[in-house]
Amino acid sequence: MLFAANRADIHAQQVTNEVLPDAPASTSQYPLARAVPAPDQPSDVIIAADTQSTQGGHFVLDGNVVITYGNRTVEADHVEYDKATGDLVATGHLIASGGLNSERIQASHGTLNTKTQTGRFYDVTGTVGIKTPASPGKRAIYANGNPFIFTGRMVVKTGPQNYDLYDGTVTSCLLPKPDWLLSAAHFQIDDKQARASNSTFRLLNIPLLYFPYVTHSVDAEARQSGFLIPVFGDTSTKGIIIGEQIYMVINRSMDLTVGTDYFSMRGWYQMATFRYRGPGDTFLKVHYTGLVDRRKGNANQGGEDLVVAGRHYLDANTRMVADLEYLSSFIYRAAFTENFNQAVSTDIVSKAFLTHNQNGYEASLYNDRYQGIKRIAITDALGNIVTPAQQIRIFRVPSLEFSSVDHMLGHSGFVWDVDASASGLKRVQPNFTTSGVIERYDFRPELAYPLHGGGWNLRPMVAVRETFYSRSRVTPLGPVPAESVTGLNRADFEAQVDGRMPVIERTFTSGWLRNLFRTDFKHTVEPAFTFRYVSGIDNFNGILRFDDHDIAANTNELQYGVTQRLYLKPRHPSACTTDATESDALIENPLLDTLPGGITDGTGDGLQPKHQCGVQEWITWRVTQKHYFDKSFGGAVQVGRRNLFDSTLDLSGIAFLTEAREISPLVSRLRVRASEKVDVEWDFDLDTGAKKFTANNFFVDVHEGRIFSGLSYARLNAPGRAYNEGIPSATSDFSQMRVLLGYGMPTKEGLSVAANAGLDLKVSSLQYAALQTSYNWNCCGISVEYRKYELGSVRNENAYRFNFTLANVGTAGNLRRAERLF
Secondary structure, three states: OOOOOOOOOOOOOOOOOOOOOOOOOOHHHOOOOOOOOOOOOOOOEEEEOOEEEEEOOEEEEEEEEEEEEOOEEEEEEEEEEEOOOOEEEEEEEEEEEEOOOOEEEEEEEEEEEOOOOEEEEEEEEEEEOEEOOOOOOOOOEEOOOOOEEEEEEEEEEEEOOEEEEEEEEEEOOOOOOOOEEEEEEEEEEOOOEEEEEEEEEEEOOEEEEEEEEEEEEOOOOOOOOEEOOOEEEEEOOOEEEEEEEEEEEEEOOEEEEEEEEEEOOOEEEEEEEEEEEOOOOOEEEEEEEEEEEOOOHHHOOOEEEEEEEEEEEEEOOEEEEEEEEEEOOHHHHHHHOOOHHHHOOOEEEEEEEEEEEEOOEEEEEEEEEEEEEEEOOEEOOOOOEEEOOEEEEEEEEEEEEEEEOOEEOOOOOOEEEEEEEEEEEEEEEOOEEOOOOEEEEEEEEEEEOOEEEOOEEEEEEEEEEEEEEOOEEEOOOOOOOEEEOOOEEEEEEEEEEEEEOOOEEEEEOOOHHHHHHOEEEEEEEEEEEEEEEEEOOOOHHHOOOOOHHHHOOOEEEEEEEEEEEEEEEEOOOOOOEEOOOHHHHOOOOHHHHHOOOOOOOOOOOOOOOOEEOOOEEEEEEEEEEEEEOOOOOOOOOOOOOOEOOHHHHHHOOOOOEOOOOOEOOEEEEEEEEEEOOEEEEEEEEEEOOOOEEEEEEEEEEEEEOOEEEEEEEEEEEEOOOOOEOOEOOOOEEEEEEEEEEEEOOOOOOEEEEEEEEEEEOOOOEEEEEEEEEEEEOOOEEEEEEEEEEEEOOOEEEEEEEEEEEEOOOEEEEOOOHHHOOO
């Protein structure tokens, strides 16, 4: 069986075998040059040489001969060229290069016709998809991710991009010692493929496989249908894994991949991916996975997950966007996804909209769906469900929204904007479901007058808001909400002043600190405040809750804060430059881009272009807090449960309001670029009333050469999500740590190894861990990984994965790029 791996490079066909003649003089057995000019025949030929003589249009050229015609060039020590016929004979260090695919042929001697672009070359080494360095000493530039290298005793050029290669080899590896190659008596090469019959595949110079017929892609954009390399694996919960996928090219814009894996302990796992890429930014991607679990009862973790994402522009100002997901079971995703963050996520958001923008106005037709777990299912030691999970679903059926940016009101200095919407809403949760679709109409115009002067920037504004609901809520303080058929009208008046004070700054050009760091320091202080007043919402507890529109409440508050920045400036600063010269864009070993590893920066060596700027932002620290003059938010605060208002969410994503209060937690965000190799961040919310950190997060990243590491710590101690309306849940209290340590660069040759782990410090347990090691040769590599998941009764798995990759051929194994640690 042959496999079209990754690029679907290989497919089975039968052709007749051709043998290299005994001597090059036996021209009758070679393909004949075409009798008509090539389509891209050049109109001008430019000749340069150390010495030349001409007689009747026949040129004899010697010494550094360069002949340029169209986008092609011929170089040699000695050339005889007939201008009338276009024939030339070249000897000594012959190089023929150019063309659409950046072809390059090096030969001892040969013949060529510049009009038909046909010829013959002897003792050949050639490349396709590799550009010549701009100057001596530079590395080769790879024009695409699918470079192609060949050698042969003779090459017959039968057209602009067509070759017959005799007694040769083809590979994508660097010469002279390629990791893999195909050898055959005869290859046929065009702008799409290299084809051969009776070829031998060699790996590390060891004959490994015989192919009656084989193809190798030359065009980086070409795709070909076929079987992908099978997947083999083993885990403690799935058992032995055997899988296969088929890649199908539908047309130049669409493809489809379908396949299945068999888990010996669980059953059949299916997957399919459809991709479409249209003009501009138009695209569509559909991905499906599903498991038919043979386990019965509560032990069955089967399910389905369907994700659809797409975008289409109807015109320059109108677009359609969709990002949809259907998940039949949270347990299925937690048990079988390979992404830890996705495994522990309990929220699914689907949305689709059609929007039109013109002259600062936007009109949208919007739909969305939210699905989340309010309480995780509780199971006993035997896996039996003691308390089932409780899910909540919120739907927003076609909603019409209209908004605008600020517009000038004549020449008055005032600016105005407006937001309006008409929505249909539905909510489903345990013990409560809205009766059909609830209508909501919202209208909010705003008028502002920006002021500037003396370094001060003020933006006072006033707004009114009117919202109508076709249904309302009763028994708001009871354990179970109830719906009333009575409509509800909510109206408010809003006033706000945003203020930015003059920036205070000082540059330190002397002192011991400057001498220690050998740089000047600039310290800036940026104070800011916002006063906000909302009045008129006296029916907060009668409003059904669907999204952030419905948690607007009265408030009388002042937010104040300051942002400090510390800049470094060298004593002898230079203009900010980017050394993005040609040498930065060159690929030391581009073939390793397809090897086991992960993300590269596009240069192939994993290095970013060097940025050298005179001034660097070293430390940024923002501190802010709110003072509430209306401690009860107009009576909306319910004591003993978590309260969420638009005012609190604007400050922090951490809930803190469980009773009437005057002062919010102190919110701090500190970022330090200690050096080009060290980044540190510390974010916390300090509740000064409760005298505790409701959130405390720390992160550090260190990289030195091929060594890299990361450490993150997350602590949360805040009011938890309510299990049922009116009944407070336990406090959300967890403490987690993530660690990462590694050496190497999986896009370069040599050894790379990395490990990461997630620790639950609250219960002193390991949530997940992974260890991965890779070794890359010139254009092939191998990776091996051990991964562990501990997600309670849902998943306790040990998985072993591997892959072996041949650059531009394919990857065998079950370790996918998205799961890399690097």
